[in-house]
Amino acid sequence: MSGSSGSSPCPKCGAEMQTYMDWKPADYVSGDCFECGFYYYTADGQRTLVEVNELRAENDLEPIEELRKQW
Numbered sequence: 001m002s003g004s005s006g007s008s009p010c011p012k013c014g015a016e017m018q019t020y021m022d023w024k025p026a027d028y029v030s031g032d033c034f035e036c037g038f039y040y041y042t043a044d045g046q047r048t049l050v051e052v053n054e055l056r057a058e059n060d061l062e063p064i065e066e067l068r069k070q071w
């Protein structure tokens with residue numbers, strides 16, 4: 001793991017939450033409250049070509065034929 005752990009106040013109950021952040025493969029944060037059970041995390045995923053083109057259309061971009069190759 002390349003990220004760093006820490007703690008910050010839970011927004012739901014005020015207890016100290018355990019938090020974790022990383023910058024790979026993209027900005028990532030997560031937190032777990034060991035008192036009230038609240039948690040959050042940054043989600044990532046892979047969109048299909050159809051989904052990407054829907055997003056592009058909403059943003060006035062021309063559709064693409066195929067997804068760009070990933071590293």
Ligand SMILES: [Zn+2]
Nearest residue numbers: 010013033036
């Ligand atoms: Zn809490």
